Amino acid sequence: MSYSTWHNYGYGICVDDIRERDVGKLKELLNHAPKFHATVQGWLTEVGITEPTWDDYMEFDQDYLLGLATLLQKVIEEAEGIQMIACDDFNSVTYLLYSPSYPWQLKNSERDLTEEQLVQLFGRYVRILTDVPIDVDYQSVENGG
Numbered sequence: 001m002s003y004s005t006w007h008n009y010g011y012g013i014c015v016d017d018i019r020e021r022d023v024g025k026l027k028e029l030l031n032h033a034p035k036f037h038a039t040v041q042g043w044l045t046e047v048g049i050t051e052p053t054w055d056d057y058m059e060f061d062q063d064y065l066l067g068l069a070t071l072l073q074k075v076i077e078e079a080e081g082i083q084m085i086a087c088d089d090f091n092s093v094t095y096l097l098y099s100p101s102y103p104w105q106l107k108n109s110e111r112d113l114t115e116e117q118l119v120q121l122f123g124r125y126v127r128i129l130t131d132v133p134i135d136v137d138y139q140s141v142e143n144g145g
Helices: 023-030 034-046 054-058 068-080 115-129
Strands: 005-014 085-088 094-098 137-144
Touching: 005 085, 005 115, 023 034, 023 054, 023 068, 023 115, 034 068, 068 085, 068 094, 068 115, 085 137, 094 137
Parallel strands: none
Antiparallel strands: 005 094, 005 137, 085 094
């Protein structure tokens, strides 16, 4: 039997700090990414959910089970063209991170990003879901399995 660990680090948020569970606000978030929203709606229809609850939406990520972190990741990627990492730690606490990468891997939308712009970007999407400010900071997330 073997055990491996992994480590994600970057600048971002602890998604579990978003405590509100308002389906209306979640739908508003999804409206910022029409293609992804259609994908989520297609999945809901496929699994027979006609009036989804918060928990139904959180089940969308069947691969990694990261719920809201995955939804935020996909919305920001479509709306802003910024690649982020949704991940969790040993305690299943979820995060959304902008991780450092090699210059040749950067998209044009990321080349001139500043720390202030990332804070504003996270804030723009988090404020859709909650009025409670969420800290944006350097994160170091370890997990294993």
